[in-house]
Each structure stands twice: as structure tokens, then as C-alpha cells.
Amino acid sequence: MRARYGATGAESHLKSRHVQIASLEDEAEAMFDRGWTDGLPVVAPTEARVRRMLEGTTRNPADLVTVVPPDLVECTVEKVAVNAVMAGCRPEYLPVVLAALEAVCTDEFNMHGVLATTMSVGPVLVVSGPIADEIGMNHGINVLGHGNRANSTIGRAVQLVIRNIGGGAPGGIDRATLGHMGKQGFCFAEDQAGSPWTSLAEQHGFGAGQNTVTAFAGDGPHLVMDQKSRSAESLTRSLADSLLGTISSRVVMGMDAMLVLSPEHMARYRDAGWDRARFTEELSSHLTVDADTIIAGAGGIDEGLPSDFAGMSLPKFRPGGLLVVHAGGPAGLFSAIIGGWVNGQTGSDPVTKEITQ
Amino acid sequence: MTIINPTGVTVLDPTAEGRPAGRDLTARVDSLTGLTVGLLDISKPRGNVFLDRLQEHLIRLGAGVERYTKPTFAKPAPVDLRHEIATTCDAVIEALAD
Numbered sequence: 001m002r003a004r005y006g007a008t009g010a011e012s013h014l015k016s017r018h019v020q021i022a023s024l025e026d027e028a029e030a031m032f033d034r035g036w037t038d039g040l041p042v043v044a045p046t047e048a049r050v051r052r053m054l055e056g057t058t059r060n061p062a063d064l065v066t067v068v069p070p071d072l073v074e075c076t077v078e079k080v081a082v083n084a085v086m087a088g089c090r091p092e093y094l095p096v097v098l099a100a101l102e103a104v105c106t107d108e109f110n111m112h113g114v115l116a117t118t119m120s121v122g123p124v125l126v127v128s129g130p131i132a133d134e135i136g137m138n139h140g141i142n143v144l145g146h147g148n149r150a151n152s153t154i155g156r157a158v159q160l161v162i163r164n165i166g167g168g169a170p171g172g173i174d175r176a177t178l179g180h181m182g183k184q185g186f187c188f189a190e191d192q193a194g195s196p197w198t199s200l201a202e203q204h205g206f207g208a209g210q211n212t213v214t215a216f217a218g219d220g221p222h223l224v225m226d227q228k229s230r231s232a233e234s235l236t237r238s239l240a241d242s243l244l245g246t247i248s249s250r251v252v253m254g255m256d257a258m259l260v261l262s263p264e265h266m267a268r269y270r271d272a273g274w275d276r277a278r279f280t281e282e283l284s285s286h287l288t289v290d291a292d293t294i295i296a297g298a299g300g301i302d303e304g305l306p307s308d309f310a311g312m313s314l315p316k317f318r319p320g321g322l323l324v325v326h327a328g329g330p331a332g333l334f335s336a337i338i339g340g341w342v343n344g345q346t347g348s349d350p351v352t353k354e355i356t357q
Numbered sequence: 358m359t360i361i362n363p364t365g366v367t368v369l370d371p372t373a374e375g376r377p378a379g380r381d382l383t384a385r386v387d388s389l390t391g392l393t394v395g396l397l398d399i400s401k402p403r404g405n406v407f408l409d410r411l412q413e414h415l416i417r418l419g420a421g422v423e424r425y426t427k428p429t430f431a432k433p434a435p436v437d438l439r440h441e442i443a444t445t446c447d448a449v450i451e452a453l454a455d
Contacts, residue, residue, distance in 0.1 A: 016369035023365040036371050045369045073373040082371045113431040164371040346429035 014047060014061060014078055036164055038156065038184055042086035053081040056091030057098065058357050065098055066105040068166035069112040070173045075101070075165045080157070083164055087157035087185070092135045093150055096213055097157045099355040100125050103215035104158060108349040114217045114341065115168040118175050121341040122183035124218035124258065125155050126325055128201035129211035131355055132189035139189035141329035144221045144260065144336060155185030180220035188327060194263055195326035197276040204352040211355040216258055216323060217348040219339040226265070227333040232272035235265060236279065239335065240286035244316055247339045250294045250304045252314045256321040256340035256350070262328035265335050276324070287316040318343060323350060386448055390419035395446035399430040404452045411450060
């Protein structure tokens with residue numbers, strides 16, 4: 001067992017209440033019945049499995065990780081490990097789960113608001129640094145989809161902690177009108193090695209070699225197709241054209257977005273010698289909106305800005321409000337937009353945390 | 358009956374093992390006459406329109422009205438605002454709108 005699964009850490013004392021499942025019960029059904037799951041089956045968090053999970057970190061099981069919204073409950077490393085087992089994580093994913101929780105449980109990220117909003121958002125987690133390859137994360141084919149254990153279970157573990165420790169369950173504090181499947185757990189890795197640009201983590205003040213996770217309050221991904229652009233200028237205009245409709249073409253500045261730029265789209269910028277700064281500058285120049293076209297009533301649509309904005313030119317996104325990540329399979333002239341939620345003091349800001357062992 | 362789980366698996370509780378301390382609701386009032394009712398606007402569009410109408414009705418019923426506004430609908434009301442409402446009002450109505 002030890003050779004196959006690693007040490008069981010029998011030397012430490014675990015504090016979690018032990019719940020015995022009756023011999024006539026199916027443990028998977030018993031865990032559904034107790035409301036511990038997200039709707040999919042979970043791995044039974046036996047003491048042996050939790051101890052193996054705890055081998056993934058040097059932190060003491062009793063260490064406080066964070067205070068989890070919405071109920072503002074103190075959460076220990078041990079409780080995170082229990083939920084990580086249930087999500088299907090391997091022990092080496094645990095440090096990423098811990099850092100992700102530290103990110104989403106900040107005032108800046110505002111997990112309570114992200115839950116309570118009727119909009120669809122949930123935590124979107126982007127892992128940067130060498131740990132992504134070390135633990136086998138996917139930054140290639142189907143990067144925003146299923147099929148990779150680390151991608152699929154890290155975000156799920158975070159959401160299980162929010163549910164089981166913080167009390168944030170759909171239909172309770174989570175009031176999303178629609179939601180999206182990524183709320184089951186949305187985590188992927190940045191393709192740094194394949195990118196000529198600085199990473200997302202570097203944009204947030206970290207080094208290229210540092211292991212980090214960035215939490216963004218995001219919607220489901222929305223495909224952007226451009227198969228004809230052969231110049232950086234054309235592709236930039238095309239991406240901007242799609243980005244202007246993020247959330248609603250009538251929403252400007254108040255909500256952020258993430259653009260997942262695929263390798264074949266990135267090739268246009270590599271060929272043209274554009275760096276991230278040049279791309280951001282050129283893209284921003286095409287993301288200015290004539291306010292007269294989106295004022296309430298314009299075009300026969302009641303949704304829109306107050307008439308005070310008449311005559312102005314407004315940026316679609318606030319400065320820094322568009323996060324750009326390089327990831328995806330090697331073939332396909334597509335990128336993806338992940339719409340955000342209310343940004344800044346009244347909503348959620350992206351938060352990056354360093355991953356430590 | 359088939360024994361699905363012959364060994365009776367023991368699992369560790371993934372929850373916080375407790376609920377937030379329960380708090381009793383204040384007793385319902387029999388009449389609004391002479392009482393102060395707080396109207397809390399959560400800053401959603403048109404919440405004020407709804408509260409304006411409520412205020413008219415409450416005054417007609419003989420109640421006093423105090424108006425309050427949350428800084429943003431996206432976050433819980435600041436503790437100071439909650440305290441002010443709790444110490445000033447006999448009852449409170451929170452308006453959701455859109």
C-alpha cells in the first residue's frame with residue numbers, strides 16, 4: 001500500500017469526526033444522502049486515504065488554511081484533505097488546492113458574492129509555474145474540458161470545501177439563475193513553455209518560475225472562431241469584435257473577462273513579433289465603445305447606460321480587466337472568452353497566490 | 358438482503374461539524390402603529406421605486422419609516438449599518454429588485 005499510494009502519515013492525529021457507514025448502506029449513496037457531494041459521486045474519505053492525501057503537503061493537518069465563506073468557518077489543512085480525497089485528487093495536487101482556497105477566500109475575490117449572485121460565475125483557477133507539468137496538469141488539447149485528473153479534481157475540491165465547510169450550496173446561498181458546468185470545478189494550466197509572452201502570473205507580480213494559482217470569477221467558456229486572419233492586426237480586430245459582446249454588448253468597464261489564446265492564434269503574434277504589451281495596447285484600441293450606441297433605448301433596447309454617458313467613448317474593460325492566458329491544443333484557429341462578474345470593490349477582483357508545499 | 362458494504366466503512370466528516378450559532382427571530386409585531394420600520398435598499402436598480410411605494414403604505418398604517426442603503430448589493434451589509442438598523446428600528450424590510 002505504501003509503495004503504491006505513499007505513506008499514510010499514521011504519526012499525526014486527525015481531529016475530524018468519524019462517521020461510520022452502516023454495513024447495509026452503500027457508502028456512495030450514504031454520502032449523497034448527507035448532502036456532502038456536488039451531484040457526482042465522491043471517493044469515500046477514509047482515514048487511510050486522508051492520511052495519504054496529507055502526505056502531499058508539509059503543513060500540519062491542524063494548520064488553519066483560511067476562513068471559508070459564506071458561513072465564515074475556519075478550515076484546517078485536514079478538512080481540505082478530506083474534501084480533496086472526495087473530489088478524487090492525488091496527494092501532489094493538495095498544495096494547489098490549498099493555495100486556490102487561500103485565493104478564493106479573500107475579501108478581494110469575494111466568494112460570498114460570487115455564490116450569492118444570480119449570474120453564472122464560479123471560481124476559474126489558472127495554474128502557472130513548473131508544478132503544472134510536475135503534477136500532470138493539462139494545458140493542451142481540450143484544456144477547458146474534461147479528461148485530465150488534476151484539472152478535473154483540483155477545482156472540484158475547492159468547490160466541495162466551499163459547500164461542505166463554508167455552507168455555500170446551490171439553492172442555498174448560491175442563487176445562480178443558470179450557473180455553468182465549470183462550477184463543478186474549473187481549473188487548467190497555462191502553457192508557458194509554448195508562449196512567447198510573459199505569463200499570467202508574471203502579470204500579477206510573480207516570477208516565471210514561481211508556482212501560482214490565479215482565481216477569477218468566471219462564466220463558462222465561449223468559443224471565438226477566426227480561421228482567416230493571417231496578420232496580427234486582423235486577428236486582434238477579430239478578437240476585439242467578439243470581446244465587445246462579453247456578458248452583453250451594453251456592459252462596459254464593470255465586468256472583467258479572461259481570454260484564452262490558443263497556440264495557433266498565438267502564432268500570429270509570434271510571427272509578427274508582438275509581445276504582451278503590444279497586444280494589449282493594440283487590442284485596447286479596438287475595445288472602445290461609442291456610448292451613444294449602448295445607451296438605454298438605443299436601437300429599441302431598454303437595457304443600456306444612463307443618458308449621462310451620451311457622446312462619450314468608453315473602454316469595454318477597465319485597465320487590467322482583461323486577463324490573457326495561453327493554452328489549448330496545437331491545432332485549431334479558435335480562442336475562448338470567459339466572461340466575468342461585477343469587478344472591483346463592489347464585486348470580485350482576480351487573486352493570485354503562490355503555491356507552497 | 359444483500360450486504361453492500363460488509364465492513365461498514367468509516368469516513369471522516371468533510372463538513373465544519375457544526376452550524377453557525379442559531380439566532381431567534383424577533384417576535385412578530387401585532388401592529389405597525391407608532392413603530393419605526395427600516396427600509397433597506399440593497400442598491401439594485403428600481404429597488405427605490407418599490408421602497409417608495411412601501412413607505413407610502415407604511416405611513417398610511419401609522420408607522421414611522423427610516424431609509425437605509427447598502428453600499429453594494431454584491432456584499433453583505435456592513436456591520437455598522439446592521440447595528441444602526443437594529444438599534445433604531447422595530448422592524449426592517451429589505452428590498453430586492455431588478
